Amino acid sequence: MPNHSAPSAGDLQPVTLPAVEDLDGWNAFLDEQVLGGLERTKGLVDVLRGSAPGDPATLPRWNDVHVVLGNAFAVAGLLSQVHPDAALRERAEGYEQQLHELRTALMLDPEVYAVLEAAPTEGLPDGADRVLEDALLAFRRSGVDRDEKTRNRLRELSARGSDLGQAFSRNIRDGAGETRVPASALAGLPADYVESHPVAEDGTVTITTGYPDTNPFLMFSADREARHAVMHTFLNIGWPDNDPVLHDLLAVRDEQARLLGYDSWPDYDAEVKMIGTGAAVAEFVDRVARDATASAERDAAVLLERARQDHPELERLDVADARYYGEVVRREQYDVDGQTVRGYFESGRVRQGLLDVTGRLFGLEYLPVDAPSWHAEVASYDVVLVETGERLGRIHLDLHPRPGKYNHAAQFDLVRGVAGRQLPEGVLVCNFGRTRMDHSEVVTLFHEFGHLLHHVLAGRHPWVRFSGVATEWDFVEAPSQMLEEWAWDHGVLAGFAVDADGTPIPEALVDRMRAAEEFGKGYYARTQMYYAAVSYHFHAELPADLAARSRELSERYAVWGQVPDTHFHCGFGHLEGYGSGYYTYMWSLVIAKDLFSAFDAGDLFAPDVARRYRDTVLAAGGSRDAADLVEEFLGRPYDNRAFTAWLES
Incomplete structure (x- = not known):
């Protein structure tokens, strides 16, 4: 482990990855990064456990543990989802289990907890008090202060929950x-x-x-x-395999929460989020659904009226009809043809346009790197801060589908940045077409790239706990949702969206696209609240028949009918990672709309506000509460006025 007389940022180097075709090299890399990381972590924990009360090195040693453990988790988690070799993916999953077991044992270790309780913070880098407070809370939330029998049961449940979570995700990934x-x-x-x-x-x-x-x-x-x-x-991805897996996962989480003294998993889950309590989640879901109802019913009626021109017998649209007739209405009433729009978004130009836009906005330069990776289609770039020439980190864009790959869109860590020790590296894992993209995919790309920027820009903290997207989970989506706004601006799109003749996308078309997008936002919000309700109520209630409860919640919150004999919950991957907290997407959107209100809609590249946002919100990572970061940027506490105005307009 490096000592604390660390090299300068200019001396730090990205991780060296094996060549694409070198499977032996990748297996060796996996072993060194993960198995080696496991052994190094154990050694560091032994040193930490031996710290004397009041030893000023105690908290830095705690940081060391999580730098090494975090690196191992990142490599195992990424390769289990993206490497083309199925056997290597399976090995990476097995290593993840070992990492979870080690972390669980660590967080249930009374000796380590006692050492940290006696750790001083004076004379350490800024944020030491926050790191210590966070660590002690995490220990208590793991059950370290419970009796030995309870700790042993919590250890079993943690391992079982990890197994089940992996199985749930694997059944979705492999259940194409x-x-x-x-x-x-x-x-x-x-x-x-x-x-x-x-x-x-x-x-x-x-x-x-x-x-x-x-x-x-x-x-x-x-x-x-x-x-x-x-x-x-x-809608039957993961069915039937994931139904019993999800039943077991919900039961494990519920027992964990109750052993720790909480009434339910949502109460446990919400404690460390902005929202605070499980009951507040249910209230938020109902409030948004209620606020969206008038808009949802108005626009759904338009779709149904149009659908009845083709199918007079229809009484209600279902989810297989809604997207098609939404496109028909946008084409006929808003003069927006998705195929015409698609013609402006060639995949390669979109990727370069995204880099140009975010580089200009945040004062960054992306330098292409001819570096090996896990697949030939991955594009890698070093990220440089233009103002100083400092290399901030490296990003990898893995944007196209292939067998066995994670089949949604997400940002993965490869390395979490730590000031003076290691550069952040992040990976964008998506599944976009190789030729043309729908505009909705362009919006998704901007969204996910927002996470990647957050990861890299916040990678210069001395404490790994605050590095990258390390803020409250219900704020995590706000910066990426706000970046979506740039994918709707003509001045932005005209820089890279051109047709086959090289003609930029017309401003009038972008205006119509935006108007068409605004159509349906009410039923979009209601659909999101259906997903959030499934996430919350499944964990709060542990229903015996998950499919039946999902249908009930669909009738209560969603606008469209379900397709018979489908099992959405089995392919709802967020139930693994987000648990009872899918509401966070809409909670974050409330904040994102407020953040965006600080920008000049007529000049989205105005440098002052963009750089202030970069430095105040993004670069801060988790070093302060999200509400405080937003208040500093806006000059006031955040509120829902911008969101409500958008929803009701």
């Missing part, structure tokens, strides 16, 4: 399905989509559950029967 539909169902789909779906001898084409396949099909195929078949397959 496909639907064979008549080739005629591709009528109306973009030309590049049709070309990539060859017709089989029986006259059918195959639509997979990957987003680049499913999403355009549901948007553009006029074949209602085929749409329902594709949606049926998509």
